[in-house]
Amino acid sequence: xxxxxxxxxxxxxxxxxxxxxxxxxxxxxxxxxxxxxxxxxxxxxxxxxxxxxxxxxxxxxxxxxxxxxxxxxxxxxxxxxxxxxxxxxxxxxxxxxxxxxxxxxxxxxxxxxxxxxxxxxxxxxxxxxxxxxxxxxxxxxxxxxxxxxxxxxxxxxxxxxxxxxxxxxxxxxxxxxxxxxxxxxxxxxxxxxxxxxxxxxxxxxxxxxxxxxxxxxxxxxxxxxxxxxxxxxxxxxxxxxxxxxxxxxxxxxxxxxxxxxxxxxxxxxxxxxxxxxxxxxxxxxxxxxxxxxxxxxxxxxxxxxxxxxxxxxxxxxxxxxxxxxxxxxxxxxxxxxxxxxxxxxxxxxxxxxxxxxxxxxxxxxxxxxxxxxxxxxxxxxxxxxxxxxxxxxxxxxxxxxxxxxxxxxxxxxxxxxxxxxxxxxxxxxxxxxxxxxxxxxxxxxxxxxxxxxxxxxxxxxxxxxxxxxxxxxxxxxxxxxxxxxxxxxxxxxxxxxxxxxxxxxxxxxxxxxxxxxxxxxxxxxxxxxxxxxxxxxxxxxxxxxxxxxxxxxxxxxxxxxx
Amino acid sequence: xxxxxxxxxxxxxxxxxxxxxxxxxxxxxxxxxxxxxxxxxxxxxxxxxxxxxxxxxxxxxxxxxxxxxxxxxxxxxxxxxxxxxxxxxxxxxxxxxxxxxxxxxxxxxxxxxxxxxxxxxxxxxxxxxxxxxxxxxxxxxxxxxxxxxxxxxxxxxxxxxxxxxxxxxxxxxxxxx
Numbered sequence: 001x002x003x004x005x006x007x008x009x010x011x012x013x014x015x016x017x018x019x020x021x022x023x024x025x026x027x028x029x030x031x032x033x034x035x036x037x038x039x040x041x042x043x044x045x046x047x048x049x050x051x052x053x054x055x056x057x058x059x060x061x062x063x064x065x066x067x068x069x070x071x072x073x074x075x076x077x078x079x080x081x082x083x084x085x086x087x088x089x090x091x092x093x094x095x096x097x098x099x100x101x102x103x104x105x106x107x108x109x110x111x112x113x114x115x116x117x118x119x120x121x122x123x124x125x126x127x128x129x130x131x132x133x134x135x136x137x138x139x140x141x142x143x144x145x146x147x148x149x150x151x152x153x154x155x156x157x158x159x160x161x162x163x164x165x166x167x168x169x170x171x172x173x174x175x176x177x178x179x180x181x182x183x184x185x186x187x188x189x190x191x192x193x194x195x196x197x198x199x200x201x202x203x204x205x206x207x208x209x210x211x212x213x214x215x216x217x218x219x220x221x222x223x224x225x226x227x228x229x230x231x232x233x234x235x236x237x238x239x240x241x242x243x244x245x246x247x248x249x250x251x252x253x254x255x256x257x258x259x260x261x262x263x264x265x266x267x268x269x270x271x272x273x274x275x276x277x278x279x280x281x282x283x284x285x286x287x288x289x290x291x292x293x294x295x296x297x298x299x300x301x302x303x304x305x306x307x308x309x310x311x312x313x314x315x316x317x318x319x320x321x322x323x324x325x326x327x328x329x330x331x332x333x334x335x336x337x338x339x340x341x342x343x344x345x346x347x348x349x350x351x352x353x354x355x356x357x358x359x360x361x362x363x364x365x366x367x368x369x370x371x372x373x374x375x376x377x378x379x380x381x382x383x384x385x386x387x388x389x390x391x392x393x394x395x396x397x398x399x400x401x402x403x404x405x406x407x408x409x410x411x412x413x414x415x416x417x418x419x420x421x422x423x424x425x426x427x428x429x430x431x432x433x434x435x436x437x438x439x440x441x442x443x444x445x446x447x448x449x450x451x452x453x454x455x456x457x458x459x460x461x462x463x464x465x466x467x468x469x470x471x472x473x474x475x476x477x478x479x480x481x482x483x484x485x486x487x488x489x490x491x492x493x494x495x496x497x498x499x500x501x502x503x504x505x506x507x508x509x510x511x512x513x514x515x516x517x518x519x520x521x522x523x524x525x526x527x528x529x530x531x532x533x534x535x536x537x538x539x540x541x542x543x544x545x546x547x548x549x550x551x552x553x554x555x556x557x558x559x560x561x562x
Numbered sequence: 563x564x565x566x567x568x569x570x571x572x573x574x575x576x577x578x579x580x581x582x583x584x585x586x587x588x589x590x591x592x593x594x595x596x597x598x599x600x601x602x603x604x605x606x607x608x609x610x611x612x613x614x615x616x617x618x619x620x621x622x623x624x625x626x627x628x629x630x631x632x633x634x635x636x637x638x639x640x641x642x643x644x645x646x647x648x649x650x651x652x653x654x655x656x657x658x659x660x661x662x663x664x665x666x667x668x669x670x671x672x673x674x675x676x677x678x679x680x681x682x683x684x685x686x687x688x689x690x691x692x693x694x695x696x697x698x699x700x701x702x703x704x705x706x707x708x709x710x711x712x713x714x715x716x717x718x719x720x721x722x723x724x725x726x727x728x729x730x731x732x733x734x735x736x737x738x739x
Contacts, residue, residue, distance in 0.1 A: 185640055
């Protein structure tokens with residue numbers, strides 16, 4: 001037995017869980033934890049400028065490393081500022097562990113200074129949460145929190161710890177770290193029912209027009225090899241969801257890119273024409289299905305997912321395979337027949353020829369598409385690309401071709417503007433040797449750009465590409481197409497000079513206004529050892545195509561009027 | 563009358579769950595129902611045969627396409643150890659009610675006679691009122707309440723449904739098939 005404070009137990013627990021970096025910002029209630037930090041030099045603390053930045057950074061770190069990302073915030077406003085980040089992580093199944101300070105135990109429930117019921121407030125946006133009222137529970141809770149966050153379908157876990165629990169000193173027995181985790185209500189499935197696997201194999205063997213719909217679950221369970229094996233053995237074309245991008249190499253002959261609202265036409269059409277869809281670790285999001293009554297009605301569906309509650313949630317499933325994607329594919333792959341689908345592949349080739357979704361129109365103007373294409377070419381498809389939500393995100397998904405596993409980080413489910421700045425910071429910290437490009441709109445960038453200070457302070461070499469059209473581009477597009485061009489609150493007439501802004505933070509930067517300067521600027525950013533910002537002035541009122549309007553089907557597909 | 567009898571697009575499910583007996587668990591479950599837009603028709607909680615675990619019976623109402631997933635979604639909650647939607651299985655259920663009625667000495671005998679038919683127990687008798695206890699399915703309790711209305715009901719306290727799967731045959735058959 002040794003005497004340890006709550007704060008020391010938390011730090012020790014984080015190290016035992018393999019944590020090397022924490023993103024956070026202190027405040028009164030969490031100060032006793034910061035008081036312990038100096039005794040744990042192996043825990044790197046990155047001081048952010050806003051708690052939302054800490055939660056997105058932890059999320060970006062988590063997605064790119066597969067380990068839990070950790071953030072600290074104080075009680076009250078510190079904790080509530082995390083909520084957007086937790087909701088983002090929840091929607092995209094990302095393992096974030098948030099540790100918040102709470103007012104001291106005697107002050108709870110008394111409207112004390114900076115008191116918020118954060119476990120209550122975050123109930124719908126966390127996989128699980130704890131309020132630790134006894135320092136004796138801390139070690140167990142830390143172990144459980146990381147286990148819950150990273151296993152099964154990953155998700156954020158919040159641990160709320162009162163100030164005096166951090167400060168209290170208790171007799172601590174180190175053997176508690178080795179005690180097994182006992183969660184009687186939590187047993188994530190691994191392998192699927194073998195009878196179901198056989199039924200799935202039978203469907204695959206008899207299908208003539210199969211398509212794989214590969215989602216984030218492939219990346220989470222590291223099933224890249226297994227996905228490729230299945231696709232190649234049965235010659236099945238692979239469509240990835242938005243979050244499934246980079247689960248399957250986009251230079252592979254069977255790769256069909258992503259479908260849905262702004263996906264490429266042939267991916268949506270392939271799903272529409274298919275006689276079998278094998279959904280792997282994806283959740284039939286409304287951005288993919290549109291009108292569920294008209295989505296892929298000709299096909300049978302096999303759904304591989306670790307979360308039983310996803311089965312039949314949006315789309316009726318014929319054969320559910322509940323289990324870990326990697327394990328289930330290892331059950332399935334050996335028993336499916338080797339096959340080819342020449343007619344089907346030819347049909348899809350024709351779809352590609354008839355619908356050249358990625359053709360960029362001839363113009364001297366600088367378009368967002370040009371910028372992405374140039375970044376793709378100069379980084380040879382090997383960069384880690386991080387985006388927020390909006391037009392820049394869709395152009396990046398379309399025109400960057402991902403050749404590297406798990407190299408695409410985007411806020412897909414929640415669609416969080418501002419995600420791109422801190423999440424890129426987190427991704428870069430997680431993979432310091434990789435090129436990380438944060439693709440941002442001028443709107444989203446301004447939501448979290450205070451983290452530029454953090455990035456410069458810690459010399460985190462993220463490259464920023466602002467797709468600057470002085471507009472909320474997607475808003476403008478929707479107002480043009482669906483609100484009779486009644487443009488409201490869509491234009492930013494007083495944007496700062498982003499080049500000067502970066503310089504003010506001490507970051508190198510330059511502006512690009514012409515297509516011919518793209519290559520040089522991108523290479524300058526790539527070669528610069530530190531962070532770099534490029535302000536790309538792109539054409540205004542340029543729409544993202546193709547587009548399937550919300551709630552409709554591929555039959556209403558709108559294509560670029562060229 | 564439950565909502566399900568009024569609206570055709572609302573379905574009622576009976577769900578039994580074994581949950582960890584800890585603070586905050588009920589809030590999580592209630593929060594889940596609220597987010598899904600389910601109405602809790604009744605909820606009964608009590609300690610189970612296992613130490614540290616409680617058993618709950620919920621009767622919840624919601625749109626058929628969503629409410630079918632109620633058990634799978636509830637199972638996402640870490641503190642729920644087991645959860646089964648028993649609606650389509652063979653289960654036994656009971657509800658209890660305490661009913662306080664106007665009952666001066668003139669009509670007390672008459673009430674007691676009626677009460678006997680329903681096999682109710684008298685819990686408390688005062689000079690002007692009495693309280694009776696009844697157990698059964700909701701239909702039986704509703705009929706009793708209707709009957710007692712003529713005397714003037716002062717207060718009704720109902721527990722909501724508690725349910726268990728009936729043992730044996732049916733379940734084993736289901737497992738085999």
